[in-house]
Amino acid sequence: MKPNTQQLKDLTIQVRRDILRMVHAVNSGHPGGSLGCAEFLVVLYQNIMDRKEGFEMDGIGEDLFFLSNGHISPVLYSVLARSGYFPVAELATFRLINSRLQGHPTTHDHLPGVRIASGSLGQGLSVGIGAAQAKKLNGDNHIIYTLHGDGELQEGQNWEAIMYASAKKVDNLIATIDLNGKQIDGSTDEVLAMGSIRAKFEAFDWDVLEIEKGNDIEAIIAGMNDAKSRTGKGKPVCVLLHTEMGNGVDFMMYSHAWHGKAPNDTQLEIALGQNDTTGDNLDY
Numbered sequence: 001m002k003p004n005t006q007q008l009k010d011l012t013i014q015v016r017r018d019i020l021r022m023v024h025a026v027n028s029g030h031p032g033g034s035l036g037c038a039e040f041l042v043v044l045y046q047n048i049m050d051r052k053e054g055f056e057m058d059g060i061g062e063d064l065f066f067l068s069n070g071h072i073s074p075v076l077y078s079v080l081a082r083s084g085y086f087p088v089a090e091l092a093t094f095r096l097i098n099s100r101l102q103g104h105p106t107t108h109d110h111l112p113g114v115r116i117a118s119g120s121l122g123q124g125l126s127v128g129i130g131a132a133q134a135k136k137l138n139g140d141n142h143i144i145y146t147l148h149g150d151g152e153l154q155e156g157q158n159w160e161a162i163m164y165a166s167a168k169k170v171d172n173l174i175a176t177i178d179l180n181g182k183q184i185d186g187s188t189d190e191v192l193a194m195g196s197i198r199a200k201f202e203a204f205d206w207d208v209l210e211i212e213k214g215n216d217i218e219a220i221i222a223g224m225n226d227a228k229s230r231t232g233k234g235k236p237v238c239v240l241l242h243t244e245m246g247n248g249v250d251f252m253m254y255s256h257a258w259h260g261k262a263p264n265d266t267q268l269e270i271a272l273g274q275n276d277t278t279g280d281n282l283d284y
Helices: 005-026 031-036 038-048 070-082 088-093 124-137 157-167 188-192 197-203 217-229 265-273
Strands: 064-067 144-149 173-179 207-211 237-242
Touching: 005 031, 005 038, 005 070, 005 088, 005 217, 005 265, 031 038, 031 070, 038 070, 038 144, 038 217, 064 070, 064 124, 070 088, 124 144, 124 157, 124 173, 173 217, 197 207, 197 237, 207 217, 217 237
Parallel strands: 064 144, 144 173, 173 237, 207 237
Antiparallel strands: none
């Protein structure tokens, strides 16, 4: 049985606590984008995706997710652990030497839930397309989901992949763009303005929809179910997810400053106070 809306909200709060504690412990990591995508990944893994119990690298007979903007690994690790892929206690090893939870996801340590290394931006869509075409060849009707940063779209390989996906009618693919308007050096418009991302995807013949409230659980569920309903109709699907970087922590929101900066002791206490758990304390 899928968790209800309140359970998803409670889990999102716990995921935010995980993110904050992970980056604080090693004074390193990327809390801003991780916090901004917490609701999305919680909904994706707990409500939207058709997943098997356990983890098999080949992913046969289930939906697959590929994180392209790998620097937001804290949110991925938290959601994977909270979804049963590996022990929650392992989150305490984030970015430590010999940990399976490196700053950017890797595959050589065989962390369950991670299918690609995504430290270098701009490559996740290409991998997702390959997996989607493999499913078609294998007669597997499941869906491939990918997540990308809006600043990441400044990487050229994305556009080769976007062109290919529509030309080859890769219609079992849903690519979500975290549209927060910020990247490491400032706003995306200041760093390298891309104009209308929607118009660009539509020009490449994708089916595009928008989730205006990208930090709202119910809006994400509705939007992603809409996206699923559009698969299998000859076009890849793009979801423009409007989020706020640093969502859930007031002093991290509305700024790019927390793209890759960890909170100090005082800031951690304040941030955790703004994300108090309603049930049992499940911190690792």
